[in-house]
Amino acid sequence: MKSIMKKTIAGISALAMTAAMTATTIPAFASEVDAIEAQNFVASYASEQEQAVAQYCADNCDTLEEAAEFMDLYEEGLALRASEESDYALLSTSSNTKKVIHIDDVYYNGTRVASTPHRMVLLAVNPTAALSGSIEVTWKQTIVTYDMVTKPHTICDGQSLSISGTTDTESGEKYLYVNGRIKKTSNSVYDTASTLCYFPIGITGKATSEAAIHSAFAVDTRGIYSTNGIDSDVELHTYALGDYDHNGIVNAADASYLLDLLTHYDIEFTYASEHDNIIGPVSVLAADANEDGTVSLADVTWINRNKSE
Structure with missing residues (x-):
């Protein structure tokens, strides 16, 4: 035993x-x-730039098959960018840390409307200014729609603002009021503008272009005054989720720019019109396509699923 x-x-x-x-x-x-x-x-990829993106995808995807799909999207985007850069006379310069892409065209495209959801955002141009008071926003309802009840707004961190809306009973015109204090966010006038708040807006079939959507809004800032002796304009801008290069179409080019940003470049767009310090924060909002508060590979996935064919 x-x-x-x-x-x-x-x-x-x-x-x-x-x-x-x-x-x-x-x-x-x-x-x-x-x-x-x-x-x-x-x-397997020829250029140093492509290899950097491929390494990022290999490190952050669950499988190499998934990484290869992202690289196919990236290369498709590079081809579109070459075409668009020719059409729009884009000039690109790069260093180890920053890629500046100059678009020799107006900031708001006059012929296209992106197919993804749109947003309206308010920004204080001079980040060194501390402001207080009231901002009034109106819009053409034939082009833009907004309902505060079904589409809640977002007030950015640190801003002491309250937002309300009303409708004129006789004319039917809608008004949006932004009240409170706008904090100083920088000691340098050269830093990017302060993002105050943004709103999910709808667009109608009469919205013929991104420029038309932007022009549908009117903002009255006469009720704003400085509390630290430094003045600032408050501007209203619009953007489409995922339209990182702000050209009125969400496609693989936006995904490729975003992969460059995530990999090793600080992407900076400049245009023939608009303040450079405004473009930065609006681009970041557009890049966060899934609106989870961070720019990541998940936003590239979102763009791939929602891009125009």
Whole structure:
């Protein structure tokens, strides 16, 4: 009996050792294989820029197949950018940290309307100013719609604002009021504008372009005054989710710009019109396509799912 028990225990111990070896050696081997496959995947792309994006995708995707899909989207975007940059006379300069893309065209496209949801945003142009008072916003209801009840607004962190709306009973015209204090957000006038609040807006079939959507709004800032002796304009802007380059179409070009941003570049757009310090915060809002508060690979996925074919 003792002999049988010893053999049984020995058999169990051998099985346990085999299981332990399987649990440790096979995953380690698989990890090494995965690392080699990832290296080969990255090396399969010719340029340093493409390899950087491929490495980012390999590091952040669940599988290499998923990373390859993102790279297909990236390369499609590069081709579109080459075409659009020719059409729009874009000039690009880059360094190790920043890529400045100058678009020799107006900020609001006059012929296209992006197919993704739109937003309206208020910004204080001079971030060194501290302001207080009231801002009145009206809009052409034939082009733009907004309902405070069904489409709640967002007040940006740190801003002490209250927002209310009303409708003129005789004319039917709608008014939006933004009241309170606008804080100083920087000590330098060269920093980007302060984002105050933004609103989800609807557009009608009569919205013929991004420029028409922007022009549908009127903002009255006569009720705003400075509390620290520094004045600032308050501007109203509009954008479409995912339209990172603000050209009126959400496509693979936006996804490729976003992958560049996530990988190793600080993307900066400049246009033939509009303040540079306004463009930055509006671009960031547009880049956060899923509106979760961060710009990430999830926004690239969102753009891919919602882009115009």
